[in-house]
Amino acid sequence: MTGERDGRGRPTRLIHPLRRASHEFQSLATPTYRASTVLFDKLADVGEDRRNEDQYRYGLHGTPTTRELAARIAEMEGAAKVQIVPSGLAAITLVYWTFCKQGDHVLVPTTAYGPNGWIGRFLKRFGVEAETYDPLIGGGIADLIRDNTSLIWCESPGSITMEIQDVPAIAAAAHARGALVALDNTYSAGVLFDAFGHGADIAVQALTKYPAGHADLLLGSASARDPVLADRLASTRFHMGIGVSPADCSLALRGLMTFDLRLRHVEQAALDIANWLKARPEVAKVLHPALPDCAGHDIWKRDFTGSSGVFSFVVQDWDWPTIERFIDSLELFKIGYSWAGPVSIALAYPDLRRPSPEEGPRLIRLNIGFEDVDDLKADLAQAFEKVA
Numbered sequence: 070m071t072g073e074r075d076g077r078g079r080p081t082r083l084i085h086p087l088r089r090a091s092h093e094f095q096s097l098a099t100p101t102y103r104a105s106t107v108l109f110d111k112l113a114d115v116g117e118d119r120r121n122e123d124q125y126r127y128g129l130h131g132t133p134t135t136r137e138l139a140a141r142i143a144e145m146e147g148a149a150k151v152q153i154v155p156s157g158l159a160a161i162t163l164v165y166w167t168f169c170k171q172g173d174h175v176l177v178p179t180t181a182y183g184p185n186g187w188i189g190r191f192l193k194r195f196g197v198e199a200e201t202y203d204p205l206i207g208g209g210i211a212d213l214i215r216d217n218t219s220l221i222w223c224e225s226p227g228s229i230t231m232e233i234q235d236v237p238a239i240a241a242a243a244h245a246r247g248a249l250v251a252l253d254n255t256y257s258a259g260v261l262f263d264a265f266g267h268g269a270d271i272a273v274q275a276l277t278k279y280p281a282g283h284a285d286l287l288l289g290s291a292s293a294r295d296p297v298l299a300d301r302l303a304s305t306r307f308h309m310g311i312g313v314s315p316a317d318c319s320l321a322l323r324g325l326m327t328f329d330l331r332l333r334h335v336e337q338a339a340l341d342i343a344n345w346l347k348a349r350p351e352v353a354k355v356l357h358p359a360l361p362d363c364a365g366h367d368i369w370k371r372d373f374t375g376s377s378g379v380f381s382f383v384v385q386d387w388d389w390p391t392i393e394r395f396i397d398s399l400e401l402f403k404i405g406y407s408w409a410g411p412v413s414i415a416l417a418y419p420d421l422r423r424p425s426p427e428e429g430p431r432l433i434r435l436n437i438g439f440e441d442v443d444d445l446k447a448d449l450a451q452a453f454e455k456v457a
């Protein structure tokens with residue numbers, strides 16, 4: 070404690086040092102600003118408005134790293150403001166907490182990402198009724214909208230079975246009855262489909278997927294173009310005390326630098342492999358938005374600017390043990406949930422009842438990663454041969 074030349078003890082000096090490195094520095098990486106406490110120069114600067122978003126006030130509500138990520142996603146999506154949350158699923162849930170109240174009715178496509186599809190069981194406890202609908206219903210959704218319908222979800226393409234939805238038609242019907250439309254725009258990574266331009270009021274993304282891009286972190290975003298709706302999302306996130314790791318945000322910001330290259334690579338690679346699969350005798354259907362087997366393919370051509378790296382195919386008349394043998398025989402394709410990372414992934418679903426009860430258990434979903442495309446085809450070919 071003693072012997073320090075400025076008369077202050079070592080514990081104090083370790084916290085309030087005399088010598089510091091210069092902070093005059095620029096690099097290409099966004100610094101990871103960690104904080105719970107945020108400092109003010111003078112007491113007068115603290116002010117009263119704890120929700121003032123123009124100011125950094127407390128780590129939970131944003132540091133330059135987390136706000137940089139929010140600003141970048143807002144720019145890519147054309148949103149007024151973006152809330153960054155700990156996962157894609159947290160973004161979905163934030164939308165419910167923000168726009169639903171007791172007594173409301175919500176509509177969710179049967180093809181929604183699993184935990185959103187079955188959220189009705191959870192929402193029931195809060196007096197919100199969730200009803201599922203056929204993703205291909207288009208403007209026919211008008212018949213399902215009730216006076217208390219507050220929110221209609223879209224997810225296009227649908228999870229696993231890839232149905233493309235007529236979002237503009239659904240939005241027109243929703244808006245005619247005062248309901249909001251929320252879109253899970255994860256497949257499009259916020260860029261292959263213009264959510265707000267096609268009538269969605271709220272867009273969510275699992276940033277876990279293409280923005281982060283390396284299968285090593287979880288983050289989500291919820292955004293709106295209308296500043297009033299965007300402020301409501303911000304207010305809910307604030308009151309629920311939802312914050313995110315600046316370290317994860319800085320990795321996602323790094324991911325954004327290669328985002329476009331990765332997306333363009335997997336688009337070409339997935340299309341190549343999808344077309345190759347289509348020519349295989351073992352394959353009955355390829356459910357890829359850019360191919361005609363995919364329900365809603367014409368809407369994809371009308372509304373999307375590209376496709377990404379996840380798609381499914383249905384094999385001929387294989388039983389489940391054959392599907393298992395096929396997937397277990399793959400060497401480069403790994404087995405696991407999620408997609409959009411560098412490693413190719415294959416998964417099948419014994420209880421799936423879509424696109425039909427017969428086809429569901431014969432469906433295999435692929436995530437195309439960054440491996441050599443010919444090696445991936447060779448891997449699939451050797452697995453086909455093993456089960457022949």
Ligand SMILES: Cc1ncc(COP(=O)(O)O)c(C=O)c1O
Binds near residue numbers: 255256274288289407
């Ligand atoms: C379409 C879609 N939305 C949302 C999510 C949820 O994202 P997260 O894993 O970050 O919660 C996923 C994850 O698989 C997804 O595929």
